[in-house]
Amino acid sequence: xxxxxxxxxxxxxxxxxxxxxxxxxxxxxxxxxxxxxxxxxxxxxxxxxxxxxxxxxxxxxxxxxxxxxxxxxxxxxxxxxxxxxxxxxxxxxxxxxxxxxxxxxxxx
Amino acid sequence: xxxxxxxxxxxxxxxxxxxxxxxxxxxxxxxxxxxxxxxxxxxxxxxxxxxxxxxxxxxxxxxxxxxxxxxxxxxxxxxxxxxxxxxxxxxxxxxxxxxxxxxxxxxxxxxxxxxxx
Numbered sequence: 001x002x003x004x005x006x007x008x009x010x011x012x013x014x015x016x017x018x019x020x021x022x023x024x025x026x027x028x029x030x031x032x033x034x035x036x037x038x039x040x041x042x043x044x045x046x047x048x049x050x051x052x053x054x055x056x057x058x059x060x061x062x063x064x065x066x067x068x069x070x071x072x073x074x075x076x077x078x079x080x081x082x083x084x085x086x087x088x089x090x091x092x093x094x095x096x097x098x099x100x101x102x103x104x105x106x107x108x
Numbered sequence: 109x110x111x112x113x114x115x116x117x118x119x120x121x122x123x124x125x126x127x128x129x130x131x132x133x134x135x136x137x138x139x140x141x142x143x144x145x146x147x148x149x150x151x152x153x154x155x156x157x158x159x160x161x162x163x164x165x166x167x168x169x170x171x172x173x174x175x176x177x178x179x180x181x182x183x184x185x186x187x188x189x190x191x192x193x194x195x196x197x198x199x200x201x202x203x204x205x206x207x208x209x210x211x212x213x214x215x216x217x218x219x220x221x222x223x224x225x
Binding site for chain 1 (some may be wrong): 215216217
């Protein structure tokens with residue numbers, strides 16, 4: 001099983017600032033099959049990024065993903081008020097499909 | 109994208125079987141893999157398993173001995189059964205879809221299942 005470790009656990013930032021979230025895998029993720037999701041309280045996760053760096057349909061270009069192998073990053077270039085949420089990475093190239101434990105982006 | 113809706117009891121007694129159904133609309137049930145994912149209150153996400161329309165399944169080894177996922181293509185529904193539940197199985201249960209080697213692109217709204225006597 002591929003274990004995904006996200007850091008930091010919580011990120012305290014102000015609107016307009018840049019957010020950098022990390023996801024590290026215990027072994028190489030096949031074909032960069034790495035996704036990022038955003039989850040707000042009481043809602044299902046929403047797909048943001050797939051294939052490590054491709055934005056899902058309708059996702060603003062302030063969200064970007066990068067990385068390969070075992071190290072991946074989600075960057076939010078300028079935080080909007082609606083971006084404060086929990087973010088999860090997920091690998092879907094190996095079974096079982098696994099998620100990181102999440103990074104909470106909170107308002108400073 | 110398809111639309112998904114979970115249904116089933118919100119309260120299950122310990123040692124009994126949790127049963128949920130996910131109804132699919134807005135797309136063909138034969139085009140996707142259909143998964144169940146759960147999230148204990150205040151915690152992270154755990155993939156339970158998936159089924160393809162043909163009936164082939166794959167389960168998370170951590171739950172494999174207790175999980176059965178089935179599909180009814182005529183009703184455009186797929187179902188989850190989790191046996192011998194304990195309080196640790198209390199969670200929001202989501203159904204979700206994916207196309208082959210792809211992420212989960214559609215999710216249901218989730219349904220909270222509490223295991224308690």
